[in-house]
Structures are given as structure tokens and as C-alpha cells.
Amino acid sequence: MRIATWNVNSIRTRVDRVVAFLERHDVDVLAMQETKCKDEQFPLERFKQAGYEIAHHGLNQWNGVAIASRVGLNDVQIGFEDMPGFGDPVAAEARAIGATCGDVRMWSLYVPNGREIGHPHYMYKLEWLERLRLDGAKWLAEDPLAQIALMGDWNIAPTDEDVWDMGFFEGKTHVTPPERDAFQAMIDAGFSDVVRPFTPGPGTYTYWDYTQLRFPKKQGMRIDFALCSPALAERVEGAQIDRDERKGKGASDHAPVIVDLD
């Protein structure tokens, strides 16, 4: 089985590219982030024609997460237990959706950006990650053999190798110790980065800012991850980052990350 994750940065703008990607790579399950639309605006029919079912959660033009599957799509869950909200009034955002696809419990996750160090959104990001970790640890405690894939845009570069220039990120989010600690806590809870062994760095990224010619200059960040439970990690046979999808007109600023399971 082949699973993947991709921050598509608007599914309505990107649907042609996304469906072509699924077919080109023969992907069974895709976790999408930043669909940027409400449920009724999601281009369901295009996926259906290609043979995929969709579970989508979108509340407005911000965030939005989805799972496309051609191997079943069951027990859909919107958000996780005690997932923090944001805003005034505080409300849950469309940042997490889970579904069982074949024998894998898939999650599409869009971790809050954080905006600036010390910003309320930064505190929200850390709290969101902590609650996700607690829920994830609980799933594994309940079933140590659970096959769980936490797929998504984590908005964290876990090591200095994961950004093009640490100097540039001084005083910025995505690289701060509290964010990195929160990411490491997911690893310590039992979810491992199954892509890195197949895509070593330095210079291996999944995201390049649209501005300043970051992509042609190879100035990116590695912030999109597939974190797998122990039982699922054992099944991983390969992984790749499809950098080609960042090329050309109409590209998302993120590249898809693909994982092969036995």
C-alpha cells in the first residue's frame, strides 16, 4: 500500500495537479492539508471519477484537512480529544481528521503555524501539539500494535539540517526549542519519522516559500512528516519526497511526501 501527505494550499486551485499526482504515483491514500474550503466546496466528483472516496473537514477559507482513499474510508473522526481551539471566541479549527483506510489508521494533521514567538498562536501551537501527543500516547497504550500514520504539515523543522539557513530563522518560529521539544515528544511517544531514512539530508526539504525564488535557490524547510506507530513503521519499505511537484506554474508551496508499506 502506498500512502502520502501533501499540503495542497487550496484544493480548488490545485485539484488537477492533485488527481494527476495520485494517478502518476499510484497512491492509495492521501492526507491533504490546507484545502481552504468548506465541505460543500470540495471538488468531490473529481476524486470520485479517479476512484477515491473523500473525508473532508473544512469550516471556511482557512485550514481544512482531508483524506482521499481507494482502499476504504471508515470511522472518520473530526479533531482529536481535547484539541485546543483558537480565536475570539475560542473555537476548534479544521486541522485534524482521522479515518481507517484498509488496515491503517490515517490522520491528516495541519499543525498551527505559530506566527511569531510569544504570539497567542505560538502558545496555541504548543498546546495543540501537547494534546495531540497525549491522545496519540493513549491510542498506543490501548493497542500497542495499532497501525497509525500521523501525516501532515507539522510546521516544525526538527533539526538545524531541516532549514536552509539557521541564521535566517533566528528569532522565528518553526525552529525554537519548545517547538522541537514538542516534535521530539511525539517521537518519544512511539511515532517515528519513517521518511528520513530514505531521504537523507542536508538540503532535503518539503516546503519552499513562494517569495524570493526560494525553490530555485534550494532554500527550503523540512516540515511535512509521516510519523508512524511502531507496528506501522515496521511495514515501511520506502519513502520519497516528490520535489517535482513544487516545479512550474500552479504549484503548491509544499511537495508531497510518499511512503510505501508492505
Add this chain to the structure above:
DNA sequence: ATGTCAGCTTGAAGCTGA
């Protein structure tokens, strides 16, 4: 931050978010 995007408001250009 924005030599870039995307979506919304609104009726051409400004705002938010990334």
C-alpha cells in the same frame, strides 16, 4: 520580512494568513 500565493470583501484594491 514578503520581488508570492490564495480567498474574501468588494466592486479595484486592501485585508488576512502563510
